Each structure stands twice: as C-alpha cells, then as structure tokens.
Amino acid sequence: MDANPLRELPSVNQVLESPALRATAHDAPRSELLAAVRQELAATRARLGAGEALDGDADVEGVARRAAERLKERLRPRLRAVINATGIVLHTNLGRAPMATAAAEAAARAAGGYLNLELDLDTGKRSSRQAPVRELVCRVTGAEWAAVVNNNAAATVIALRALCHGREAVISRGQLIEIGGSFRIPEIMAVSGAILREVGTTNITRLADYERALGPTTGAIVQVHTSNYKVSGFTRSVPLPELVRLGRRLGVPVVDDIGSGALVDLRPLGLRGEPVARASVAAGADLVLFSGDKLLGGPQAGLIAGRKDLVHKIERDPLMRAFRPDKMTLAALEATLRLYLDDDSAIRDVPVLRLLSAPVAELRARAEALAAPLRSLPGVRSVSVRPEQTFAGGGSLPGQAIASMALAVEGVSRSAAELARRLRVGEPAVLGRVKRGLLLLDLRTVFAEQEADLVDAVRKAAAPA
Numbered sequence: 090m091d092a093n094p095l096r097e098l099p100s101v102n103q104v105l106e107s108p109a110l111r112a113t114a115h116d117a118p119r120s121e122l123l124a125a126v127r128q129e130l131a132a133t134r135a136r137l138g139a140g141e142a143l144d145g146d147a148d149v150e151g152v153a154r155r156a157a158e159r160l161k162e163r164l165r166p167r168l169r170a171v172i173n174a175t176g177i178v179l180h181t182n183l184g185r186a187p188m189a190t191a192a193a194e195a196a197a198r199a200a201g202g203y204l205n206l207e208l209d210l211d212t213g214k215r216s217s218r219q220a221p222v223r224e225l226v227c228r229v230t231g232a233e234w235a236a237v238v239n240n241n242a243a244a245t246v247i248a249l250r251a252l253c254h255g256r257e258a259v260i261s262r263g264q265l266i267e268i269g270g271s272f273r274i275p276e277i278m279a280v281s282g283a284i285l286r287e288v289g290t291t292n293i294t295r296l297a298d299y300e301r302a303l304g305p306t307t308g309a310i311v312q313v314h315t316s317n318y319k320v321s322g323f324t325r326s327v328p329l330p331e332l333v334r335l336g337r338r339l340g341v342p343v344v345d346d347i348g349s350g351a352l353v354d355l356r357p358l359g360l361r362g363e364p365v366a367r368a369s370v371a372a373g374a375d376l377v378l379f380s381g382d383k384l385l386g387g388p389q390a391g392l393i394a395g396r397k398d399l400v401h402k403i404e405r406d407p408l409m410r411a412f413r414p415d416k417m418t419l420a421a422l423e424a425t426l427r428l429y430l431d432d433d434s435a436i437r438d439v440p441v442l443r444l445l446s447a448p449v450a451e452l453r454a455r456a457e458a459l460a461a462p463l464r465s466l467p468g469v470r471s472v473s474v475r476p477e478q479t480f481a482g483g484g485s486l487p488g489q490a491i492a493s494m495a496l497a498v499e500g501v502s503r504s505a506a507e508l509a510r511r512l513r514v515g516e517p518a519v520l521g522r523v524k525r526g527l528l529l530l531d532l533r534t535v536f537a538e539q540e541a542d543l544v545d546a547v548r549k550a551a552a553p554a
C-alpha cells in the first residue's frame with residue numbers, strides 16, 4: 090500500500106472521462122456533473138484522511154460510481170409525488186387537498202399558455218381577475234359578492250384591515266386560536282392593525298359579553314371556528330344568528346371565519362360540526378372567510394364571501410395586490426367550484442369528499458386484496474388488515490375520529506421505522522405510520538390507481554439487503 094494514499098486519488102478529469110460516469114451523465118448540466126465529482130473527491134479525501142481503508146474504492150471507477158450516485162441525487166426533483174398512506178385526508182405537509190382531475194387540468198392549461206385572466210373577451214376590455222370566480226363563489230354560497238386571495242390567513246388579514254384598522258375587533262376568548270404554522274388570531278389581528286377586544290372566557294361567552302364590548306370604536310364582531318380543537322364540558326358560545334342580530338342592531342358587521350370551507354353539508358357522510366359556507370351567509374354573516382384547499386378540496390386559496398360594499402372595500406385595499414391569486418389557482422378554483430353546482434357531482438368528483446366518504450367495508454375489501462401480494466414479498470414477515478381511526482386533518486372536524494382500514498406490515502429483518510424510512514425516500518415516496526412496532530398503511534388516503542405502485546414500493550423497501 091502506498092505510504093500516502095491521498096496522492097493516489099484520481100484527478101477531476103480522470104473521473105469525468107471514466108465510462109461509469111459517461112454512461113449516466115450524458116444529458117446532465119456540466120456544472121452539476123463537475124460539482125458531483127468534486128464533492129465525491131472531497132468526501133473520498135476526507136475518508137482517507139480519517140484513516141479509512143478504502144481498498145480500491147478510491148480508484149477512478151470507485152469515485153466515478155459514487156459521483157454518478159451523487160449526480161443522480163442532485164438532479165432528482167426535490168418536490169416529489171407522495172403516496173399518502175397516513176389516512177389523514179387533509180395533510181398540510183403533503184399539500185392538503187388533492188384536486189379533482191378537472192381542476193388539475195385547468196391549472197395545467199392555465200400554466201402552459203395564455204388565458205383571458207384579466208380580459209373580457211366580449212368587449213375586448215380589461216376586466217378583474219376576480220370576476221369569473223366571483224360569480225361561482227356567489228352561486229355556491231348564496232353571497233352577494235366575493236373575492237379570492239392566496240389563503241385564508243390572507244383573507245383574515247385583509248378583511249380585518251378593511252373593517253377594523255385602528256378599530257376594535259370583538260372576539261370571544263374561546264376563539265383565540267392557533268392554527269399552526271404561526272397563525273395565531275391575536276397576532277393576525279395585530280398585523281392587520283385591528284385592536285383585539287377579547288370578551289367572555291375560554292369556556293363561556295354570552296351575548297351580554299359582546300354587547301358590553303360594543304361601542305363607537307368597534308370595527309367588527311369576529312367569530313372564528315375553533316377548527317382544530319374542542320372545548321367540552323361546561324361551555325357556552327353565542328350562535329351566529331344572535332351575533333348577527335346584535336351586529337345589525339348596532340350597525341356592526343359580523344365576520345365569520347369558518348376555516349374549512351365546507352360547501353356541502355357533510356352530515357350525510359357521517360361528518361358533523363363543520364360550518365357550511367352557505368349556512369353562514371344565510372344566517373346573515375356580513376363576511377364569511379374560508380380556505381380553498383381544506384374541505385372545499387381545491388387549490389390553496391382564501392375565499393371571502395358576503396356583503397358587496399364590504400368586499401369592495403377589501404378589493405380596494407392595497408394589500409389586495411400583494412394577496413391576489415395567480416392564474417393557476419384561479420383556473421383550478423373555477424373548475425373545482427363548478428363541481429359544486431350539483432351536490433352529488435361534488436361528492437363524486439371532489440377527491441377530498443370521495444376519500445372522506447369511502448365506506449369502511451370498501452376500504453377493508455381493498456386492504457384484503459392487497460394483503461396477499463404484500464405477504465408474498467421477500468423480507469415481509471407478516472401483513473394483517475386492521476381497523477384504524479384517522480382524522481380529516483388540516484384543522485377540520487376536530488376530535489372527530491373517522492373509521493378507516495390499514496395494512497399492518499412487519500418486516501423480517503428491518504424494523505417498522507426502517508421500513509417507513511425506506512418507503513419515504515423511495516420512488517414513489519410513500520408515507521405511512523409506525524405504531525407499536527408495525528408499519529401501518531392506511532387505505533383511506535390511498536387512491537385505487539396507486540395500489541400497484543404501493544405494492545412495488547413495499548417490495549423495494551422490504552427487500553433483504
């Protein structure tokens with residue numbers, strides 16, 4: 090062995106010329122190729138410097154092979170499709186709502202070409218990008234006017250700014266929620282310039298509490314749906330119609346942040362307690378705010394529906410320019426909202442509603458059909474089908490467990506955590522759950538057309554070393 094193995098390291102050019110690299114690198118950008126080779130040479134030098142015996146791995150072929158691996162990793166997209174086997178339908182880390190095919194296609198068409206985003210094709214004149222979607226939001230919510238911004242957090246900020254800048258926003262202490270990702274109602278209010286006026290207590294707020302707080306400096310009464318937690322026991326809050334009556338009497342608008350934005354009654358699907366946008370409008374809320382990518386099942390967006398004069402005021406706010414949605418969002422939202430013109434087609438064609446409403450018996454049948462091929466995979470010790478509970482997620486239907494069905498997979502030599510990791514980094518990536526030493530793959534969120542890929546992913550993940 091050479092006294093100083095570092096001297097024996099190949100040069101960058103030698104590695105670049107080696108067949109192993111040339112075979113894989115022909116269409117890679119030169120800068121990426123060079124970076125991969127330099128990184129691998131540096132790593133090899135570090136290993137040798139640390140006294141590691143590389144036994145031939147430091148030769149041209151060894152370095153080139155590993156540089157090719159690095160190159161492949163560098164060129165691999167960082168945003169990847171994931172098979173969601175967590176059972177959580179609205180998983181914020183996984184992009185929340187998977188959109189309907191019609192919506193995804195509309196977004197793709199908008200993305201790849203030109204469209205009449207701000208042009209009235211009849212008159213040839215400039216128009217508002219809000220117009221096409223506004224009409225649909227009004228139709229599905231019953232509201233007089235509507236506007237769309239980038240998300241519900243933006244909707245809340247801009248609505249409070251328009252109504253409560255330098256004035257008081259009156260809200261129950263039981264609704265000062267944090268949604269996650271630093272969306273806290275008190276902080277959002279501060280950003281909007283509204284002055285927070287808390288009333289009542291965490292568990293009890295009465296109409297008289299609101300009444301006492303209202304005065305000449307009030308900008309709005311704000312109701313926020315406690316979308317990700319539940320106060321139970323000795324509790325009381327004021328129903329929306331009573332807030333509306335109070336607001337009307339004193340000339341104070343009522344803003345209702347319903348969060349999830351269900352557009353249809355989900356009770357027939359066995360899901361209780363989500364406010365429906367149309368009901369909030371019908372109850373007289375002056376502005377109703379909700380997300381586009383939660384139970385509505387569309388793109389990330391914040392919808393504002395309500396009184397024309399108030400929505401106009403919001404549209405004139407300079408923040409509107411900062412919060413305005415892009416063409417892909419608007420195209421996808423329009424296509425999604427069209428599905429709601431008929432309740433039955435919504436439940437059939439909006440993936441979020443379809444996933445949430447799939448009968449457990451159907452999930453069981455699919456799980457049982459998948460168990461056999463999974464059991465036969467090398468490296469898999471056992472597969473069982475077991476009832477599980479899941480949640481809608483995304484701050485919807487809090488505390489409401491949804492019955493589901495999962496495949497519990499046990500490896501021969503790999504632990505559940507190791508299997509889960511290998512599935513996560515695989516192609517396609519699969520996200521499951523680990524529970525009591527078993528890998529759980531929940532079928533509530535796996536699309537039927539992903540089943541073959543799922544089996545293949547488990548085959549690769551479980552394969553003996």
Ligand SMILES: *Cc1c(COP(=O)(O)O)cnc(C)c1O
Pocket residue numbers: 240241242243245268272313314315316317346347348349379380381390391483484
């Ligand atoms: C989710 C949620 C928000 C934030 O909506 P994004 O669209 O995620 O910005 C605001 N308010 C309530 C009540 C929510 O549930």
